[in-house]
Amino acid sequence: MSTVSSEPSETTRDGSALESGRRLQAVLLDMDGTLIESEHLWNESEAELVAELGGVWTEKDHLANVGNAAGPVGRYIIELTGADLTPRQVADRLYDRFRVKLEQGAELRPGAKELVTMLSRAGVPVALVTSTERELVATAIGGIGLESFDDSVAGDEVEANKPHPDPYLRAARRLGVDPRRCVAVEDSVVGMTSAADAGCVTIAIPNHIEIPPREGVVFRDSLVGVDLEWLESLVADR
Structure with missing residues (x-):
């Protein structure tokens, strides 16, 4: 005989249920230097x-x-x-x-569109978290499409911008998820500090500047090859 769990099911901002047993609740992505070569x-x-x-x-x-x-x-x-x-x-x-x-067009960073597409198909909520102000976001991310994201937080929509944790905390709150069970991806010291201080599992992909090591921050050369199993493992390891 089957039983029904008494635990409340976790849901995303739009009310849809997260996949049962999934530790990873959302992926939060920086834009400039992370998703686009700008x-x-x-x-x-x-x-x-x-x-x-x-x-x-x-x-x-x-x-x-x-x-x-x-x-x-x-x-x-x-x-x-x-x-x-x-x-x-x-x-x-x-x-x-x-x-x-x-x-005139901004090139996408290697693996960027593939990552967003993979997350969408897997049903993992994904948000854009950028210091760039709202008026430029849709144009900047046009190579992927703003509609590909469940939500976005722009630089002029927060009380304190990066390196303060507010942008990532706001993104998690709007999605209805726990920042400690989110993976954030950044390319700068300012962004890494914001994401890590918000409690997110943080992936640093240095682009134009060197990022010093920080406990709990995972480093990669690019987004190429990032898959759901690996992202899940980062949250599980925590």
């Missing part, structure tokens, strides 16, 4: 704007800002150039330049 577009946009403001933007300046939100980058540029502008005004000018480059 850091060089940010670098070009920053260099052009700084030149317009009378300064010089170096590779060192770019690396110091990888993963940062528009506000901190705006303040950095003001300190560098002495421009009589607010951080928001600098950010708006930077976004205008970046948007033009995005519309």
